[in-house]
Amino acid sequence: MAMLRNLLLLFIMSSMGNAEINLVERCPYGWTNFGVRCYKFFSESVNWVTAERNCERLGAKLASSTNKAENDFLLSLVPSNTHTWIGSHDAEQEGQWLWNDGSAFDYTNWCSGQPDNSGVENCLEISFTSNHCWNDVSCSTSSSYICATD
Numbered sequence: 001m002a003m004l005r006n007l008l009l010l011f012i013m014s015s016m017g018n019a020e021i022n023l024v025e026r027c028p029y030g031w032t033n034f035g036v037r038c039y040k041f042f043s044e045s046v047n048w049v050t051a052e053r054n055c056e057r058l059g060a061k062l063a064s065s066t067n068k069a070e071n072d073f074l075l076s077l078v079p080s081n082t083h084t085w086i087g088s089h090d091a092e093q094e095g096q097w098l099w100n101d102g103s104a105f106d107y108t109n110w111c112s113g114q115p116d117n118s119g120v121e122n123c124l125e126i127s128f129t130s131n132h133c134w135n136d137v138s139c140s141t142s143s144s145y146i147c148a149t150d
Contacts, residue, residue, distance in 0.1 A: 028149075031149070032077065034070065034073045035070070036150065037148045037149065037150055038060075038148065038149050038150075039063055039073070039074070039077060039146055039147065039148050040058075040060075040077075040146065040147050041077040041078060041084070041144065041145075041146050042054065042144060042145050042146070042147065043079075043082075043144050044144065044145075045142040045143060045144060046142055046143070046145065047139060047140050047141065047142055047143075048062075048085050048089070048123040048139040048140075048141075048143075049139060051085045051143070051145035052087065052100065054145070054147070055087075055145070055147035055148075058147060058149065059149055060147040060148055060149035061087055061100055061101045061147065061148060061149075062085055062086055062087030062100055062145060062146065062147060062148070063086045063087055063146040063147060063148035064086065064087050064088065064099040064100070064101050064103045064148065065086055065088075065107065065109070065126070066099070066103050066104065066106065066107050067107050068107065068109075071107070071109050071126070074086065074126060074146055075126060075127060075132050077146055078126065078127045078144070078146070080127075081127070081130070082127055082143075082144055083125045083127065083137075083141075083143040083144070084125060084126050084127050084143055084144045084145060084146060085123065085124070085125055085143050085144070085145035085146070086124055086125070086126055086145070086146055087099055087100040087101060087124075087148075088100065088105065088123070088124040089122050089123050089124065089139065090115070090122050090136070091122040091123075091139070094117060094122075095115075095117075097115070097124070101148075108134065109126075109132075109133050109134050110133060110134045110135075111129055111131060111133035111134060111135055112133075114133070114134060114135050114136060115134075115135070115136035116136065117136060119138060120138060121136040121137050121138055122136065122138075122139050123136065123137055123138070123139040123141075124136060124137075125137050125141075125143055
């Protein structure tokens, strides 16, 4: 009976050790960890749909910004005065902004007067001004982008 108890204890301890190892998040080379996700800035200038497809090829999506801490982190990846795509749009219904990864659109950081849908502006860029706020812009505009993966 004591041997069975020791074997059971050994099994439980080894299982817990493996669980701890599996909880350590590792980002692919060149990606940066924040919270439970990995992020990467791409300087290549492409339209929003191409940016999203490029992220998907990497098993990622354009990054979402669901709170101030995450937004500040994303801005830290972007060089100064660089227009950069993240994963939000209102293409399905004007004024109803959605994150392409399904996150709730509860946090915003719009620049003053934005979103203004000047012309047809259905995609979201960050670091639009020195205020590092958000702007709605035409999805066909070419910008850099940030991908995020779990």
